[in-house]
Amino acid sequence: MYLPLKKKTNAQKYRPEWENMDEFKGWLKLTSGNSSKAFCTYCSTEILAKLFDIKKHAETKxxxxxVEFKTGNKEIPFKVVPKDHLFRPCGDSEGALTLFIAEHCSIYVLTI
Ligand SMILES: [Zn+2]
Structure with a gap:
């Protein structure tokens, strides 16, 4: 009697350590409830949880x-102001300038 050999398939599963790899850091996550798929948070798309496929996705245009859009937005560095400094009375001109900027200017313009 002939028994056909079963083709061995290597079903890969998502590995959480991939999230810590430099090339995948910040955008790769596990698709909820399915360990055979990964999720790209930047593109909002699912990828097969194979290292080759994930690397291939990372190289797509x-x-x-x-990535360029997400990382191109720079954070505004806010300094920590001591509490006693917050309640220091300021002059009318400083207050008026602050209110003018808050009302008429976008924050992005201030960082340039
Ligand atoms: Zn992506």
Whole structure:
């Protein structure tokens, strides 16, 4: 009697340590409830949880554009102001200038 050999398939599963790899850091996550798929938070798309497929996705034009867009937005560095400094009375001109900027200018313009 002939028994056909079963083709061995290597079903890969998502590995959380991939999230810590420099090339995947910040955008790769596990698709909820399915360990055979990964999720790109930048592109909002699912990828098969194979290292080759994830690397291939990372090289796509669409993904690179999303990464550039996300990382291109710089955070505004706010300094920590001591509490006693917050309640220091300021002059009318300083207050008026602050209110003018808050009302008429976007924050992005202030960082340039
Ligand atoms: Zn992506």
């Amino acid at each position: 669409k993904h690179k554009q999303k």
